[in-house]
Amino acid sequence: MGRLTIYKDNYVDATAVSNLFIDEYMKDANDAQLKVYIYLIRMMNANLSISLSDIADKFNHTEKDIMRALKYWEKNRILSLEYDESKSLIGIHLLDLNGPKEKASLPLTECVIAPVAVSVSKEELPANENIYEKPSYSLDQLKEFKAREESSQLLFIVEQYIGKTLTPSEVKTIFFIADRLSFSVDLIDYLVQYCVERGKKDFRYIEKVAISWAEAGITTPKEAEQKAYKYDKAVYEIMNALGKTSSPTAKEADYIRHWTKNLGFGMEVIHVACERSVLGTDKHRFEYADTILKSWHEAGVHHVTDIAREDEKFSRAKTSRGMTKAASSNAFNQFKQHDYDFESLEKELLKIR
Structure with missing residues (x-):
């Protein structure tokens, strides 16, 4: 009898995610970070090359958002990023989550599950660029930023929180947070409010908080609030x-x-x-x-x-309620004792006899 070919109509087309990742890492990651990591696994399994712009377009994020997510996972030793001599990103290695922690410091070939090639042009990620370093903005750039209606409203809101007109240096900080860190107007609003509520109006402090949020992959006020409460x-x-x-x-x-x-x-x-x-x-x-x-x-x-005052009021009210209740419970006995003269009643009974 000849050899038989076994086949079926559908094949399982799935991406497997480590249980360790779900149990230990997923709870602390935000939406963008989760999307990026799972998408990397999916592309790795398909042996497909990708670029920062591909991932950004896929999830409607900026390339800076994607880079922040990659750096977040690298910081957590989930993956390693490879750069060429000009500091351009050329590869991503997904590390073995079940391997010993010491392996994170060993050569990448010993820790790699499989490589995911990433093509990044120098236009996408300039050499030696640090997205967390504030550049020297020109006066024309600042004027253009302040001329935008959205920026003008944002600066007005910030001035209300700070309680004074912003200096050019402070405007540069807000521009940096909006431009390089890609913070939305709502997130910058929450950032300044958060710092002012803690008595911090210094813009160096505000900038440090903004960078820490960016490194953590925070993109919305809700995520920032969750992080703030987690460490408050x-x-x-x-x-x-x-x-x-x-x-x-x-x-x-x-x-x-x-x-x-x-x-x-x-x-x-x-x-x-x-x-x-x-x-x-x-x-x-x-x-x-x-x-x-x-x-x-x-x-x-x-x-x-003020609490002592309320306690006193409550105590007096409780005593008053107790006295009212006691008086009510004794009403029947008091009625009998005061309304009946037994001596007179006895005389009346004698007269009848």
């Missing part, structure tokens, strides 16, 4: 005060934001509410503290000294 010391103080040792969940972070931003409470008042929540219940402590803080907000509490 005050958040962990509140978590500890409620007996929590883990990172805050999304719901818990919402409670904390509501207390600090919407209700406007300082840490001292929140700490008192947390202490009472711990004493009052073993479960649902966030809900318990939220009820306390809402009632204080409605009562006009702003400082710890």
Whole structure:
């Protein structure tokens, strides 16, 4: 009998992602970083060459966004970037996630799963370019930036936060953040607000925060807020005060934001509410503290000294309610004792007899 050919109508066309990546790395990555990494795996499996512009076009990102995502994964030892002598990107190596950590410092050939060729022209990534280094902008460039309607509105918003007219140097910093770091107007708005709320109006500080966000691949105010709360010391103080040792969940972070931003409470008042929540219940402590803080907000509490006033009012009201209840429970006995004269009743009964 001749040899048989076995075939089927459909073949599995899938991209496998490491479970270790899902468990350990995916939770901290943003949307752009995840897209770039998964797309690299897909192109590697197909043995296809790609370029920065191809990836940028695929996901409607800028090439700077893609480069930031690649640098983020390189920093986390997920991949290695290869450059030629002129510092142009020529290759990407996806590293073995299951391999020993020491291998990250060994020659790339010992750590590589498979190479993904990346063709990058010098126009796409100029030699020796550092996207996190502020260039020397000319006066014409600054004038052009300030002349744009969107930029003009942005600079006005920043001046309102800072409380003064911006100097040329400060305008350059905003231009750099918008131009090189590709921050949107909304993200720059949130960035300056974030720094000012922490008492930092110095533009060198604002620039450092912007660069740290860019290196982390942050592209939206929501991602920036999540990062800020993840590393905010005050958040962990509140978590500890409620007996929590883990990172805050999304719901818990919402409670904390509501207390600090919407209700406007300082840490001292929140700490008192947390202490009472711990004493009052073993479960649902966030809900318990939220009820306390809402009632204080409605009562006009702003400082710890105001809490004593509210405690006194509550104590008086509780005492008054107790006295009213006691009087009500004794009403029947009092009625009998005061309304009946047993001596007179006895005389009336004797007369009848």
